[in-house]
Amino acid sequence: MAALTFELYARHHCRRGDAEPFVFGSKPLGGDLALGEGRSVYAPTLEGFVSKKREHFVAGRACLREALKDAGCRFDHWAPYKADYPPEMPPGFVGSITHGGDWALAICVPRSLDEVFLGVDWEPHPPIERARKLWSRVIDDEEASRLPSLEVSRAFSFVFSAKEALYKAFSPKALGALGFDAAKLIEAAAEGDEYRVTYRLDAKNWGPRDGSTVVLRARSLDEGAAALVVGEW
Numbered sequence: 001m002a003a004l005t006f007e008l009y010a011r012h013h014c015r016r017g018d019a020e021p022f023v024f025g026s027k028p029l030g031g032d033l034a035l036g037e038g039r040s041v042y043a044p045t046l047e048g049f050v051s052k053k054r055e056h057f058v059a060g061r062a063c064l065r066e067a068l069k070d071a072g073c074r075f076d077h078w079a080p081y082k083a084d085y086p087p088e089m090p091p092g093f094v095g096s097i098t099h100g101g102d103w104a105l106a107i108c109v110p111r112s113l114d115e116v117f118l119g120v121d122w123e124p125h126p127p128i129e130r131a132r133k134l135w136s137r138v139i140d141d142e143e144a145s146r147l148p149s150l151e152v153s154r155a156f157s158f159v160f161s162a163k164e165a166l167y168k169a170f171s172p173k174a175l176g177a178l179g180f181d182a183a184k185l186i187e188a189a190a191e192g193d194e195y196r197v198t199y200r201l202d203a204k205n206w207g208p209r210d211g212s213t214v215v216l217r218a219r220s221l222d223e224g225a226a227a228l229v230v231g232e233w
């Protein structure tokens, strides 16, 4: 059930094509042929990872490879890895990966990085004690007052996933460090079973969108929170 709701979430966005014809692939962790192939493609990289990270990594890359195929990429692209960077994409495609809990997901758009920004994040709800401990590092009082009514660990993952998605979307053109205080939650409006969330990019390092507002799609599911941001510069 957990897997299904997240998959539906992603498919829903694909069908709606909010801003772009973006394409996604998602996979539960575990064994399938693509994952087996991925394990051998990335064997040297995987040596440096702990076992959970290995599973997440290969599943994320396999999702991206599928998404690229669906988006019209003509060759089989296993995206090269560089720590703390987005996956290396073929020319003419922008992509984003997330993994956490039992899931990995990737989204890509058949456009160039100079045309669009794209970030996706999936965040399992943390234990309440952890959410309380990290809260003030991620959410300030003003933002907290604008949150939808969610219990503490759900509220935390709701904001955390959104800020991580923003980071992924904008980091390729960022001019420096972007802490969690660099984006401020302005409004979260419920729209059916999701939220249309407005953030202000409130720092000097966001690059072309410094100081502007950006709208994300976000969802709080039983097993975690998901956020997606996509748009033109």
Ligand SMILES: CC(C)(COP(=O)(O)OP(=O)(O)OC[C@H]1O[C@@H](n2cnc3c(N)ncnc32)[C@H](O)[C@@H]1OP(=O)(O)O)[C@@H](O)C(=O)NCCC(=O)NCCS
Binding pocket: 056, 057, 060, 061, 081, 083, 084, 085, 086, 087, 096, 097, 098, 099, 100, 120, 121, 122, 163, 164, 166, 167, 168, 169, 171, 172, 178, 179, 180, 181, 182, 183
């Ligand atoms: C990079 C970061 C966003 C990853 O998020 P996460 O929730 O920890 O992990 P996820 O599984 O969702 O995403 C991991 C994927 O993000 C992608 N990623 C890593 N660095 C990235 C970057 N600089 N830009 C875009 N994507 C990046 C990678 O594809 C990675 O997967 P991989 O290691 O398998 O290649 C996070 O660790 C981070 O460094 N955050 C910086 C601080 C921040 O978020 N500030 C908020 C500004 S408001």
